[in-house]
Amino acid sequence: MRPAAVTAVPPADGLGGGGVQYELKLDGFRCVAFARGDRPPFLQSRGGRDLAAEFPPIAAAVARLPEGLVLDAELVAWRGGRFAFGELLHTRRARAAAPEVALGLIAFDLLALPGRDVRRLPLTDRRRLLLGALADVPPPIQPVLATTDRAEALEWMEQLAPTGVEGLVCKAADSPYRPRGGGRAWVKYRRSDxxxxxxxxxxxxxxxxxxxxxxxxxxxxxxxxxxxxxxxxxxxxxxxxxxxxxxxxxxxxxxxxxxxxxxxxxxxxxxxxxxxxxxxxxxx
Structure with a gap:
């Protein structure tokens, strides 16, 4: 699913009346991560390429997840207290991050559990299953910060702006996962123009x-x-x-x-x- 751009953060009833989940919008590479057991993990970019060879620490972390787990996530870099998008480009070329750069995979959706496709479930249920699946998983894999309270989300956005948080992704709480679109069920608000x-x-x-x-x-x-x-x-x-x-x-x-x-x-x-x-x- 790809969020549509909006110029204002929608209210709690603004995406269909079933409630809204507000997530931090992070600055990185969109990535669907497939844990495949004995086979190498697959980190699928928006263009369909496998990013695993370019980001070995993330690939290694995904390889430790249960076989069949599929996460929709953002691959990010962190340096000096800020998200550092440019470091992803440097790492991609060098095939290794600088010692002062931390790589992370911030998961915002769960598409499958071992043996179970969960894309048809409402986002609220997928969020609950995501938190359960990652409860004992250490960094660099973490769930994204999310809330159903619009005021809290706006406060987070302002407080975390110095770290490089771009804005908010706002999703209808009852929305299933539609791989080829989603209409206005997911929208993104950027602080910049x-x-x-x-x-x-x-x-x-x-x-x-x-x-x-x-x-x-x-x-x-x-x-x-x-x-x-x-x-x-x-x-x-x-x-x-x-x-x-x-x-x-x-x-x-x-x-x-x-x-x-x-x-x-x-x-x-x-x-x-x-x-x-x-x-x-x-x-x-």
């Missing part, structure tokens, strides 16, 4: 791009502006290198290097028509 977009192509030399061709969630396509900083350009070039397609000329945006596999990026949108200012790659 950032949005996610798909990177379709690079503008400029592929080893030093100066802009990105971006597709927004509503289908609009535009170039990022202003020019990427040298650090941003390097980050994008490194990530895009394995996915570069042949050079092409777009009738509206000029010479481009399309990507064979799209990347995800975070943007600031301002004005009408919108200006998309690149913030960073999402990585997941």
């Amino acid at each position: 950032t949005v996610d977009a798909t990177v379709r192509a690079l503008a400029g030399p592929p080893e030093q791009p100066h802009a990105l061709l971006l597709e927004l969630a509503d289908g609009r396509v535009l170039l990022s502006a202003p020019r990427l900083t040298p650090a941003q350009s390097h980050e994008v070039a490194e990530a895009a290198r394995p996915h570069l397609g042949p050079a092409a000329v777009d009738p509206e945006h000029g010479p481009l290097r399309p990507l064979t596999t799209p990347l995800r990026a975070e943007l600031h949108l301002t004005g009408q028509p919108p200006t998309a200012t690149y913030v960073r790659l999402r990585g997941d």
